[in-house]
Amino acid sequence: RKEVEQDPGPFNVPEGATVAFNCTYSNSASQSFFWYRQDCRKEPKLLMSVYSSGNEDGRFTAQLNRASQYISLLIRDSKLSDSATYLCVVNAGNFNKFYFGSGTKLNVKP
């Protein structure tokens, strides 16, 4: 079983739509969680960390559900510039390793 699993998509949505991605992780000892964004043929960049209480950054909201072992990312009022692949990343604390999901591709259409 993979450490981190994501729906690969693609999610094709019109501008202004709200879209949500989920990600599940297998290690209940995981301690830190992130969403990264990767544009085509570019390096990943941090979008936001995911805190236990949930957190929001502008149009982006991240949630953590430890009981069900999943994290989510909600994007409101989608922009064309949001088109990218979104990577879920989990760290299992004392294992000193980050595990990446395979990514969810988002296409925002005019």
Add this chain to the structure above:
Amino acid sequence: NAGVTQTPKFQVLKTGQSMTLQCAQDMNHEYMSWYRQDPGMGLRLIHYSVGAGITDQGEVPNGYNVSRSTTEDFPLRLLSAAPSQTSVYFCASSQGLAETDTQYFGPGTRLTVL
């Protein structure tokens, strides 16, 4: 402040050749790591280091060696290149592994093994 730099950006090797991918960071980060990314797959951890002189294996370490003689540099060596090592390689660094620690990635090295 250049962040994380990687060289070369592109490389073509023949099967059996060896080479070293260079990675350097100027942020005084303790944690550095190497990933490979293949089509349709996420980044997979090859090797990582939690500080100078300390390295350990990730998910897919076979065929690769690393060393960390300084805080700044973390080179990845391919011992005898194979076509299965054709991939995009990313180096990353962070201060730590907590949710407050951002991983910064280099621009990547696109490697083709013929």
